[in-house]
Amino acid sequence: MSDDEIILSDLSDDELVQQMHDDLYDGLKDEIEEGTQILLERGWAPYKVLTEALVEGMRIVGEDFRDGILFVPEVLLSANAMKAGMFILRPLLAATGAPKQGKMVIGTVKGDIHDIGKNLVGMMMEGAGFDVIDLGINNAVEKYMAAIEEHQPDIIGMSALLTTTMPYMKVVIDTMKEKGIRDDYVVLVGGAPLNEEFGKAVGADAYCRDAAVAVETAKDFMKRKHNVRN
């Protein structure tokens, strides 16, 4: 039997989850939607579908991306398949009060139009199950504040590639402090000319050297938030 002829609904739960991991790896959106539906119909809790089928599948994708086996366009496909599954699960997760994977608002700061790195981060975060609101480039502090208000994210992500725009991250963080909301959010920063020290100096929670680290760091903060340890 060739792979194309696999009938998902004929598979046992374990086999189906395995198959979904493979389908995520191959970036098959329709198959992921179908698998997600089947598991739900079989009575799986939405949170269990999310963690065991989708998040675990994307963990494998993330590792192979890190190790240079998978390439950016392939990971983008996987992330899109993951998003399609998430789209089905999101309302159900909310209704069942399941712990949230997390929501992030991300944007390149004012004066800066570099966005390739930020886009990669957004894509990997979506792949890991986060809701990502992308503010695009050249964002003034007001944009971040409005997005915080509108979307109530867990994480604020800022990207800057110019030494002249990096300091603007502090403007955003200081404004959050002034408004007394700084501690309600996790602030992550990144971009080629930044470093650990700079992240600390502007008062971010963490500096992320690349997209994989951004995902790991975000997950870590979400675990702490929900007081989950493993």
Next chain:
Amino acid sequence: MMDPDTPAIRRRGGRASVVAAREAEKRPRVSTIKYGIRPVEAVTAEQLERIHQASLAILREIGIEFRDETAIRQWKEAGADVQGQRVRLDGEMLMHLISKAPSRFEMTSRDPSQRFEIAPDTMTFGAMQGAPNVRDLQGVRRASTIEDLRNMNRLTQMLPGFHIAGGFTCEPTDIAVPWRHLHINHSSLVETNMPFFGLTTGKQRAEDSIAMGQIVHGKDFMDQNAVMLGHVSGNSPLVWDSTMLEGLRAFVEANQVVLLSPFVLGAANTPADIPATIAQLNAEALAALAYTQLVRPGAKMIYGQYSVSVSMRSGAPMSGMPEVTLINAVIGQLARRYGLPWRTTASQSSAKTFDAQSGYESAIAYMSGASAGANLMMHAGGWDEAGLVCCMAKFVADAEQNLLIEKYAQGISFEHFDDALEAVRRIGPGGHYLGDSFTLKRFKDAFFAPEILDYLSYEQWKVKGSKDMAQRCREKAKSIIASYEQPPMDPAVREELDAFVAQRQEEISPSIA
């Protein structure tokens, strides 16, 4: 038989005068370099036409965004099809505008001996720009400071091999951002007397740059002469944004040169295909070149482009790749077709130390640009880590490479051909040429004699301290900086320049300590 043209060997003053003469022979700063080699052509005339037509179709059918109110207004007035920020241009209007640009122009500075031509048949070298870090004189990587920038400018001024100072060869990160551009321009103007890159990121910075140039060179002089360049990057795919266009206008209105660079990150912001990448890049370049002529007909401009491919493992830009060499060759063909000088990125590398990768990538970038007939070899000094580091050692090595590449580009001279053939008759089979009169007359110029590249025997090298290239370069950099003398500047002008910086600092933000 003696060469009849060669005078008998005479007294020449012994050691003292030979040493002095050798010092004086050290190359003066490069002037106009004329290409003598034929450029490599990567595509046929028909293929080039297909690419050109594809670029016109992109601009006519898809259009390009000018995210800038002034530009949109100007395009409307010029009769372009404008919807929102999307500008659709027909080929005829585009090429008509571009035909107003000069094919060749001179650049000069307050030192009248610095004068060279930028044209489709000349070659020009500029130091790198934009690094937020240096690999310093101890080989340590760290955030760069104003003192580092001053040292880079001192090196640029002293080393033969550069026509143009980089402006912000490295970024003075110890100076507050709102004031930084003032200090960058100040250093270009004080530490060097060369044409230099001003700053283009936004109206204010560009206007301050021009104003500072005018203090030193005189406004009238700059109205007549180009002494500064502004680098304007596009935001591929198919966007030119306001920040950069404001910079462009400030430079063009002051009669200074603009370099318009679409930015290819192959497969990230262009299609994963070489001819289609070039068609898009060319469309972006043509739109900006035409816009420049709309702002000021006859404006001096250079067809820019920065091309790298992108690692599909990380998104990181990669230099030294074969596709970039091919892209260079085709851009050269296109620019010559349009009658415009064009720029390449010489000497780019992504290495984290000044190592074999750094050397390989840079050497390929150099040869790729030179063999394609590039007219501005930009970033030709110091560029490592994909532009995140300016390596002081590499800068010295690159300066020598610039001279070497210059010689290659000038091609082969037949001036001494007949005399040299006479030498073949004189020596005949089995002899050697080392003592021949023709060799004596020509050996200094006939073959390039590098100082940094090492050709000692192992034992000689060991006796001299077993120094690798980086170490030799750092030592040379230190000695150049130690012997540096500031080029003269009228004290009144210097005072005015300093006062401008102080006054602008006060106006911009007096509170910064």
